[in-house]
Ligand SMILES: Nc1ncnc2c1ncn2[C@@H]1O[C@H](COP(=O)(O)OP(=O)(O)OP(=O)(O)O)[C@@H](O)[C@H]1O
């Protein structure tokens with residue numbers, strides 16, 4: 001992407017949050033985005049992850065400009081080609097872990113039987129084989145975040161976006177989650193995450209720092225954990 | 226068996242907030258329940274009126290003094306005394322073809338006493354064929370004869386309710402009662418006929434017509450002639466004959482100058498049916514109001530949860546739901562909600578109508594228990610429409626937002 005701008009309008013106040021971001025992220029990269037609070041990290045990630053749109057600049061996803069996509073196509077990309085992991089998990093509270101993981105497959109019109117199998121596989125891969133039928137409020141924060149990773153994974157996207165995935169977790173659960181991301185990256189997925197913690201960023205291979213809507217530093221992490 | 230995920234999602238959506246689900250459902254239940262009940266009560270009331278008329282028989286013709294427009298009541302009903310209808314008219318009608326019998330009436334009211342018991346009641350002077358014409362049989366004793374009627378005997382026949390009032394403990398046959406301070410001897414008691422909302426034939430005293438005219442009322446004219454015809458199909462011909470005969474006897478040349486009204490019970494049924502339809506329309510309007518009230522309740526509750534639902538829709542969009550999928554999910558929820566609420570409402574409304582029908586039947590009224598399919602279809606349709614139109618509002622708004630704006634909606 002190059003020259004990305006984003007301005008928020010709240011009443012008469014305008015916040016020029018992204019002031020020309022240019023960055024290229026290749027297949028199978030493992031990137032941490034860092035920077036002070038309010039610098040525009042989440043805004044950038046939401047644009048990259050198709051949850052929000054930019055006002056100016058050019059964004060190529062899979063070598064194709066995203067500006068031409070309509071609602072249906074955007075839904076399909078969110079569903080199949082990218083996965084999102086949120087700081088607040090955003091699980092449906094009344095549904096079991098298994099059902100939460102099935103949800104993206106429901107929107108992909110995958111048959112019920114296959115949904116069941118793939119959802120179980122995804123939960124096993126994040127180490128939750130014995131928690132499948134628990135509701136979110138019966139799970140710890142770390143377990144909930146692993147359910148939401150399983151949900152992001154289940155339609156086998158190429159890219160996973162994670163906005164402070166460890167922000168609500170203790171160090172131990174945070175490390176568990178990061179080990180999952182590291183494994184996924186080794187299996188070929190592109191991972192882009194936001195974090196405030198250097199220990200978390202240490203798991204990744206590339207560190208981008210944003211300040212006031214501009215990239216101030218972009219370096220390879222040679223000492224990946 | 227487990228339900229498919231989409232159904233379970235819809236249930237989770239509905240019962241996410243139990244109070245919301247309950248209140249929404251309550252709106253639907255009250256709306257639909259009251260429409261069903263009100264319509265059923267209307268139908269029951271209609272059957273009460275038509276039933277009590279049909280109980281009298283459909284081969285009867287009534288002749289009343291005074292002219293009337295086609296559908297309205299004759300002026301004599303309004304309390305204007307018209308003296309043109311006489312006993313001789315009745316006797317001539319009796320001799321017409323197809324006429325099986327006639328009963329002529331002259332009514333009045335006054336104090337009726339028997340020993341220490343006393344009541345204000347109505348008395349009717351009738352002719353000897355009364356039991357035959359009205360299908361009202363004697364239970365005890367006998368009715369008076371034509372001879373007794375013509376000779377103005379001071380004898381009386383009591384309806385059962387009147388008997389209970391005047392002679393609660395003793396056998397009245399052979400005993401004396403006083404009507405307007407004139408002594409009458411009781412010779413019979415009529416069978417229970419059951420009251421209608423029009424009149425209660427069980428609460429009357431019958432005396433010979435002649436006696437009533439001369440001693441109690443001091444009049445020569447009649448209040449009503451009732452004619453029993455040989456079969457329902459002969460009613461129209463006979464009505465025409467009666468009209469012609471009376472015009473000839475009263476020297477009337479044009480129907481506009483008629484000083485009498487001839488009515489069949491069929492016409493009366495039609496007339497009351499018309500009144501009832503008006504009443505039912507009125508009741509239906511009340512029902513519509515209660516549906517609207519229910520609908521407003523649903524709307525409020527839906528709007529209350531816009532925030533919650535907006536976030537949920539944001540999440541669903543973020544993981545790839547298309548606008549159509551979001552809309553379908555919402556339709557399914559509304560369908561389930563109105564379906565369940567509607568079903569409970571129908572059961573609830575039917576139960577109320579059934580209790581009323583059961584009570585009315587227990588009290589001896591003709592009261593049909595009838596749930597109209599139209600009322601069910603209309604009320605479910607309205608509830609569904611309300612649910613969709615108001616429930617759709619937050620859903621539509623949210624599905625237009627960027628997923629992230631919906632997720633962060635405050
Ligand atoms: N919807 C919005 N409307 C108006 N302003 C917004 C909106 N979203 C974000 N902002 C503003 O944009 C700026 C950047 O927000 P953003 O969430 O991208 O920051 P961040 O780098 O992720 O911060 P944090 O580390 O606290 O998560 C902030 O000043 C914020 O107030």
Ligand SMILES: [Mg+2]
Nearest residue numbers: 041042043163
């Ligand atoms: Mg942020």
